[in-house]
Amino acid sequence: MAKKSAVERNNKRKRLAARDAGKRKALKEIANDRDLPMEERFNARLRLAKMNRNGSPVRIRNRCELSGRPRGYYRKFRISRIALRELAAFGLIPGMVKSSW
Numbered sequence: 001m002a003k004k005s006a007v008e009r010n011n012k013r014k015r016l017a018a019r020d021a022g023k024r025k026a027l028k029e030i031a032n033d034r035d036l037p038m039e040e041r042f043n044a045r046l047r048l049a050k051m052n053r054n055g056s057p058v059r060i061r062n063r064c065e066l067s068g069r070p071r072g073y074y075r076k077f078r079i080s081r082i083a084l085r086e087l088a089a090f091g092l093i094p095g096m097v098k099s100s101w
Helices: 004-032 038-050 081-089
Strands: none
Touching (some): 004 038
C-alpha cells in the first residue's frame, strides 16, 4: 500500500486540474493565438504562470485504484501489475487466464 499522503496529494491534484481546466484552456488559446497583439499574449502567459502548479494535468500521476502503487500501472484496468496478477489468479477479471505453453 502506498503512503496515504502521496495518494491524497495526487487526488488533490486531480481535483485542482478538473477545477482549473476551463481557465487554463482559455489562457492557452489566448497565448497561442498569433493574431492577437504580443502584449495580450504575454499577459496570458503571465497569468498562466501564476496559476497553481498542482492544477496542471501533467502533475497527475497514474496510481493503482486498489493499492495506490505508482509504478507498473495498466491504463486499461487502472490497477498495478501486482493487483492485476492477483485478481487474474482468482478469476475476477473476465476473459483473463493464466498463460501456459
